[in-house]
Amino acid sequence: MLSLWLTALLLLAMGEVLLTFWKGYNALESRVDTEVVGIAMERTWSQDIHSSVVVNLSASTVALTLVDGTQFRYWVNTDGQLVRVQNGGGTSVLAVGVKSIRPQLQNGELVCSVLFDNGVLDLMEATPVASILTLLNGK
Amino acid sequence: MEHIPQTGVNADHGHVLLSTVGFLTVVSLILVLLGTAADYSFQIIYMQSLATESYWLAKSQAVYALSELTKHSTVDTQPLTLANVAGHEASVTTQMTLQKATATVTVSAAVGTARHTVTFSYNENTSALVTWVDSDVPPQ
Numbered sequence: 001m002l003s004l005w006l007t008a009l010l011l012l013a014m015g016e017v018l019l020t021f022w023k024g025y026n027a028l029e030s031r032v033d034t035e036v037v038g039i040a041m042e043r044t045w046s047q048d049i050h051s052s053v054v055v056n057l058s059a060s061t062v063a064l065t066l067v068d069g070t071q072f073r074y075w076v077n078t079d080g081q082l083v084r085v086q087n088g089g090g091t092s093v094l095a096v097g098v099k100s101i102r103p104q105l106q107n108g109e110l111v112c113s114v115l116f117d118n119g120v121l122d123l124m125e126a127t128p129v130a131s132i133l134t135l136l137n138g139k
Numbered sequence: 140m141e142h143i144p145q146t147g148v149n150a151d152h153g154h155v156l157l158s159t160v161g162f163l164t165v166v167s168l169i170l171v172l173l174g175t176a177a178d179y180s181f182q183i184i185y186m187q188s189l190a191t192e193s194y195w196l197a198k199s200q201a202v203y204a205l206s207e208l209t210k211h212s213t214v215d216t217q218p219l220t221l222a223n224v225a226g227h228e229a230s231v232t233t234q235m236t237l238q239k240a241t242a243t244v245t246v247s248a249a250v251g252t253a254r255h256t257v258t259f260s261y262n263e264n265t266s267a268l269v270t271w272v273d274s275d276v277p278p279q
Contacts, residue, residue, distance in 0.1 A: 132205070
């Protein structure tokens with residue numbers, strides 16, 4: 001009878017260890033996936049911001065006018081996709097599994113926090129060339 | 140015949156030993172998986188830090204070049220070599236081509252496997268920036 005109890009206890013402990021490992025592995029995998037999506041998103045988005053001469057922000061959308069005149073708008077659609085829409089046509093998806101974005105301008109730098117569905121918060125910072133020109137011209 | 144209860148080391152015919160070994164095998168396999176996943180994420184973070192280093196080198200040199208261009212209409216094209224940036228030798232090169240009144244400057248920075256190029260054009264007659272392109276793809 002005692003050995004039965006001990007076996008049950010041992011199995012329970014083993015099960016708990018395996019479950020913990022499994023949860024940890026899944027959390028890590030999800031985190032890494034989101035990290036990769038975030039890097040890809042930042043790559044495109046920051047390159048757009050860097051060449052922007054006009055930045056227009058609302059609570060959850062970003063509108064950029066690039067130095068060559070191209071205009072882009074960024075927002076999260078109902079499917080949880082962060083989309084980049086070019087004025088006059090052309091939509092691309094920058095990231096998936098996005099809950100919300102919160103863009104802000106801080107000292108000429110565009111700081112945008114991107115919250116993903118799995119709770120990961122990605123902080124993106126990029127300086128539009130407009131701010132550099134302002135600095136150089138001493139205005 | 141009277142039943143004699145088994146005692147001693149082999150009382151369970153080695154079942155406990157077997158299941159312990161099996162459990163430890165499963166646990167070590169999981170640890171290997173976790174380690175591999177962690178290794179991947181470290182690699183991603185390391186590559187990203189190299190990319191960030193090369194970005195800032197290219198960007199700061201480009202801002203310097205733009206500043207020179209607006210003030211003195213010329214650009215310092217001396218290549219820079221930095222002995223140690225994140226454990227790598229880094230190089231920054233600046234090139235300028237002048238076409239009519241438009242100066243096109245290409246600044247390229249390389250740190251390890253990462254590189255970043257900033258290309259911009261500046262029209263000196265209108266004192267306006269015409270293009271500004273960031274790229275982590277090496278220039279053709």
